[in-house]
Amino acid sequence: MEPNIAATEHTRGRYNRIAPLYDAMEGVVETLWYRRWRTRLWRDVVGPHVLELGVGTGKNIPFYPPGVQITAIDLSENMLKRARRKLAERPRENVTLQIADAQALTFADASFDTVLATFVFCSVPDPVQGLREALRVTRPGGQLLLLEHMLARPEPLARIMTRLDPPFHWLSGVHIARRTVDNVEAAGWSIDSVTPLSPGSIFRHIVAHRVAPAEGERDARERSDKGLAARNLH
Numbered sequence: 001m002e003p004n005i006a007a008t009e010h011t012r013g014r015y016n017r018i019a020p021l022y023d024a025m026e027g028v029v030e031t032l033w034y035r036r037w038r039t040r041l042w043r044d045v046v047g048p049h050v051l052e053l054g055v056g057t058g059k060n061i062p063f064y065p066p067g068v069q070i071t072a073i074d075l076s077e078n079m080l081k082r083a084r085r086k087l088a089e090r091p092r093e094n095v096t097l098q099i100a101d102a103q104a105l106t107f108a109d110a111s112f113d114t115v116l117a118t119f120v121f122c123s124v125p126d127p128v129q130g131l132r133e134a135l136r137v138t139r140p141g142g143q144l145l146l147l148e149h150m151l152a153r154p155e156p157l158a159r160i161m162t163r164l165d166p167p168f169h170w171l172s173g174v175h176i177a178r179r180t181v182d183n184v185e186a187a188g189w190s191i192d193s194v195t196p197l198s199p200g201s202i203f204r205h206i207v208a209h210r211v212a213p214a215e216g217e218r219d220a221r222e223r224s225d226k227g228l229a230a231r232n233l234h
């Protein structure tokens, strides 16, 4: 599916504008929480081929593990410029940074063992399309690791976030009322775990994987057996 050009340009424009301030704006939350969450997320990375979506100013670069080949992409030239600077401070041979749209990746099917993103699917204009592309480029059995903020669980807070989402998005390019766990499932990933990280479950750590063919057949067989058993009970 073709990405929505106007929506994608809106997001790119907002991040290009915000890029010079981004690290300063995130400084406190980065120190208090994000750094710890990133450490935990990167611990699970399986190589050799890893894709980071929405690398931004390169805040994950210090966490890149040795011995894996990392391709990191972003929509915004100004964000990526800052990531390039961070990479230059700690040069690594096996890291490639490039401009690309997560909704229309140019990588071949099944190219990566792990696809990872931190605080990105709140901004990708069509998140299900981006997550479908992530699935396509992941090998069967490969994994998706995400840190994301999304719509809160408690209903009163969720209602406020839904109201504030359109102006917030217009100003910043960020959606604050995304249903990212549902989006991951809708894109075809099999979810392994969702760990709430903050009050109201606004921030969550998501681990999912691309079902391998043998596993898919086994799942289908189990579903069919369960269906038969259930029918036999009635």
Ligand SMILES: C[S@@+](CC[C@H](N)C(=O)[O-])C[C@H]1O[C@@H](n2cnc3c(N)ncnc32)[C@H](O)[C@@H]1O
Pocket (backbone or CB within 6 Å): 011, 012, 015, 053, 054, 055, 056, 057, 058, 059, 060, 073, 074, 075, 076, 079, 100, 101, 102, 103, 117, 118, 119, 120, 123, 124, 125, 130
């Ligand atoms: C909130 S920032 C997060 C940056 C970084 N991952 C971090 O943890 O600090 C979101 C990033 O996603 C990028 N982004 C948004 N939509 C994208 C898309 N369709 N394809 C690639 N990158 C995208 C933005 O340009 C921005 O750099």
